[in-house]
Amino acid sequence: MSFSFVSHLVCPKCSKTYDHNKLHQLCTCGSPLLVDYDLERLKEEDVIIDQARNDLWRYHKLLPVTSEEHVVSLGEGMTPLLPMPELGAELGIESLFMKDEGLIPTGSFKARGAAVGVSKAKELGVAQLAMPTNGNAGAAWSLYCARAGIKPTIVMPVDAPVITRKETAISGAELYLVNGLISDAGKMVANLVKEEGLYDASTLKEPYRIEGKKTMGYEILEQSGSETPDVILYPTGGGVGLIGIYKALKEFKELGLFKGNQFPRLVAVQAEGCAPIVKAWEEHKNESEFWEDSKTAAFGINVPKAIGDFLVLEAIYETEGCAVAVSEEEIQQALGHAAELEGTFICPEGAATFAAAKKLRDKGWIQPGERVLCLNTGQGIKYPDTVEVDPLVLQPGEDLQRNKENVK
Amino acid sequence: MSFSFVSHLVCPKCSKTYDHNKLHQLCTCGSPLLVDYDLERLKEEDVIIDQARNDLWRYHKLLPVTSEEHVVSLGEGMTPLLPMPELGAELGIESLFMKDEGLIPTGSFKARGAAVGVSKAKELGVAQLAMPTNGNAGAAWSLYCARAGIKPTIVMPVDAPVITRKETAISGAELYLVNGLISDAGKMVANLVKEEGLYDASTLKEPYRIEGKKTMGYEILEQSGSETPDVILYPTGGGVGLIGIYKALKEFKELGLFKGNQFPRLVAVQAEGCAPIVKAWEEHKNESEFWEDSKTAAFGINVPKAIGDFLVLEAIYETEGCAVAVSEEEIQQALGHAAELEGTFICPEGAATFAAAKKLRDKGWIQPGERVLCLNTGQGIKYPDTVEVDPLVLQPGEDLQRNKENVK
Known part of the structure; x- marks a missing residue:
């Protein structure tokens, strides 16, 4: 009885393969590595999904951790898939749904990547790691590392959500801020890794985070039943979730668990202030260019150049999806409408x-x-600055009714 | 096929009964009302728990909403029950677990009460309601009300966690702050209710919130399987959760779903700066006295006099539990240890x-x-002030390795 059906690592660019029982980062050709499974053998199993588990480890046979004892879990996964009828009516979309990744440890979908990434790092004997982050991933990896007994070094922009600093610090991680972007943090981490030989947990520089993210795709398919979505919209920074969802679709199809004729069309959503994938898609290119002076309040998607951009674009092209940029005003308006119409306080990326x-x-x-x-990637409460509020302050015993007239 | 086996409302003090199909607040004797079910009839059902549902509505037969169409849900419930081995080792407790109510809409266990309370209010045709709150309940009720199309008026202390103001405001609720305690907010709401005839959603002044909270008890029993906890510790402000867990234990026992000989001993945990239940328990009393000048950073348990105090004390006495107060320093220390040792960023109440x-x-x-x-009642990220952090800010390109020496 295998806990995992992982077979090896493979380079999506040059097809070179690697042993998953050893530590690897990028391929020698510079591309990220992906994880492959023995799906032929898994197909023969009576049980593919462990229905008794209410978290993403229900898919343990399709995850890279080979021994259950190395699983580092805080109960992540199986987030709700909510109908959004009122907001849908406003948008003119009859069947609108939200996968709410706010209901996950650390309040951000980054917990999925951290859970699987840290578990595999533990299995491979990693004692220390380093990573650049726009905040939420650093917070999630720090907390999972604390649970695993791994020591992380985290570098994030000064402009990253302040709460993510606090999550990182309280877990005992080593935290630095950089007066720049995640790309600046990335270069500093690369130097540190080179000098000190730490494990580099940067996006797609380790092959396992994406395996955690792909479980969003499995869950969407399981939770939708026979009513698979026609379109899935994903807020795209590094794009790992979108690459992961596409990988999940293909794996479920090969296992006979996806029965439809056509995959959902995958849409990469970016902010107008940082839209390298949108530009590349509009120009029918297979890679993006560095986006100068990027800026958006949806901080998680402020990624001027993603290392996996070619995989994101491939997922879009192959599913006949698209890429679209939205303005800051449109983001802010959607955030308010989701709360007022559906009672969901979502993050700007969502x-x-x-x-x-x-x-x-x-x-x-x-x-x-x-x-x-x-796809809502996290809780609104992590972004308090998106809501301005100036309520009336009364003294005890004051009459609410009389004061009601002074309130909007 | 009944969706709910609710039978009536009953007063735990004078035993008077009420029709659950009509709006009721307190009993004419001044006591809160509790919900009763036809457990004899439910016992005969083949299926008591709807295992297909991953949220608290799996217990719909034991909840007061009679028609599924009135359910207002954001995917609340079935939060993880996490082993805490490292923290347990530090405390000298071999088998330590945490029920993590951070993984729920709004990041606070108040979502359970709001989900069921708002659903039942919707079923009963409520258009407007009012409530005092220490923050998290107001935020949760506001968001569920937005989803239900009910208009709430919320009054909270100026010292309540700032993020809860924002959650309340973004949902479109009418929000007031009071320069005082929740007891002051309560009096102002009582006046407003009297003057305007609004539905009063104050703690235990409506009978349904507790029905949402009791599902924590059902889940603890389900998730523990044959290994029922010997002791359950609950941070006690209004105490609705503890009353609810006790109610759940009794209901499951009557249904034959609790097989043990002895209920878990229920422990009411309070802060030294606001410990009316602890004082009453130490003095073997059945009711508490108003706690003057209450103060604690664990804001959710800053409740100087709980309307359901006699029910909390009954639950403690009947289960051979106890009540215990802890200092601010002890709370802060436990918060740090939970993060460093287990990777869980919990709230001060937890x-x-x-x-x-x-x-x-x-x-x-x-x-x-x-x-x-x-029982951790919510996410640490809602209480950013519990973590002070002052990380080094570097310029792009600076050497992390050289700067490491400057960091603790």
């Missing part, structure tokens, strides 16, 4: 996907009756 | 339960080998 759905519906790319799924 | 577990273990009240469950 809000961007609803803004994008509206745009795509308006221009007819999303057609009437199509099932649309937006 | 941290108080670990501090209390340590005290009870030290004095031998918790015995060697006993299974101990601490």
Whole structure:
């Protein structure tokens, strides 16, 4: 009885293979490595998904951790798939759904990558690692590392959400801020890794984070049952989640668990202030260019050049998806509407996907009756600055009724 | 096929009964009302728990909403029950677990009460409601009300966690701050309710919130399987969760779903700066007295006099539990240890339960080998002030290795 059906690592560019029982980072050709499984053998199993588990480890046979004792879990996964009928009515989308990744440890979908990435690092005997982050990934990896007994060094921009600093610090991680972007943090981490020989946990420089992220795809398929979404919108920074969802679709198809004729069309959503994937897609290119002076309040997608950009673009092209950029105003408006109409306080990155759905519906790319799924990658409470509020302050005993007239 | 087996409302003080199909607040005798079910009839059902549902609505037959169409859900419930071996080793408790209520909409266990309370309010045709709150309940009720199309008026202390203001405001609720305590907010809401005839959603003044909270008890029993905890520690402000867990234990026992000989001993944990239940328990009383000048950073348990105090004390006495107060320093220390040792960033109220577990273990009240469950009621990220951090800010390109020496 194998806990995992992992077989090896493979380079999606040059096809070179590597042993998953040893530590690897990028391929010698510079490309990220992906994890492969023995799906032929897994197909023969009576049970592929462990239904008794309510977290992402229900897919342990399709995850890279070979021994259950190395699993480092805080209960991540199986987040709700919520109908959004009122917001859908406003956007003109009859069947609108949200996969809510706010209900996960650390309040951000980064927990998925951290859970699987840290578990595999533990299995491989890693004692220390380093990573650049836009905040949420650093927070998640720090907390999972604390649980695993691994010592992390984290570098994030000074502008990253302040709460993520605190999550990182309280876990005991070594934290630095950089007066720049995640790309600057990335270079500093690369130097440190080179000098000190630490494990580099940068996005896609270790092959396992994506395996955690792909479970979003499995869950979407499981939770949708026979009503697979026609379109999935994903807020795209590094794009690991989108690459992961595409990988999940292909794996489920090969296992006979995806029965449809056509994959959901995958949409990469970016902010107008940082839209390298959108630009590349519009120009029919297979790689993106560094986006100068990038800026957006949706901080998690402020990634000027993603190392896996070619994989993101491939997923879009292969599923007949698209890439779309939205403005800061559109993000802010969608954020407010989601709260007022559906009671969901989402993060700006998640809000961007609803803004994008509206745009795509308006221009007819999303057609009437199509099932649309937006991915909210985290909790609004991690971004307090998105809400300005100045309520009336009363003294004890003051009359609320009289004061009601003074409130909007 | 009944969706709910609710039968009526009953007063735990004077035994008067009420129709659950009509709006009720307190009993005419002034006591809170509790919900009763036709457990005899439910016992005959083949299926009591709807295993297909991954949220608290799996217990819909034991919840007061009679028609599924009135369910207002954001995917709440079935939060993880995590082993805490490292922290347990430090506290001298071999089998230490945490029920993590951070993984729930709004990041606070208040979502359970709001989900069921708002659903039932919707079923009963409520259009507007009002409530005082220490923050998290107001935020949760506001967001669920937005989803239900109900208009809430919320009054909270100026010192309540700032993020809860923002959650309340973004949902479109009417929000007031009061320069005082939740007891002051309560009086102002009572006046407003009297003047305007709004539905009063104050703690235990409506009978349904507790039904949401009790599902924590069901889940603890389900998730523990044959290994029921010997002790459950609960951070006690209004105490609704503890009353609810006790109610859940009794209901499961009557249904034959609790097979043990003895209920877990229920422990009410309070802060030294606001410990009315602890004082009452130490004095063997059945009710508490108003605690003057209450103060604690664990804001959710800053409740100087709980309307359901007699029910909390009954639950403690009946289960042979106890009540214990912890200091601010002990809370802060437990909060840090939970993050460093287990990777869990918990709220101060949750941290108080670990501090209390340590005290009870030290004095031998918790015995060697006993299974101990601490209830973390929400996410640490809602309380950013519990973590002070002052990381080094570097310029792009600076050498991390050289700067490492400057960091603790």
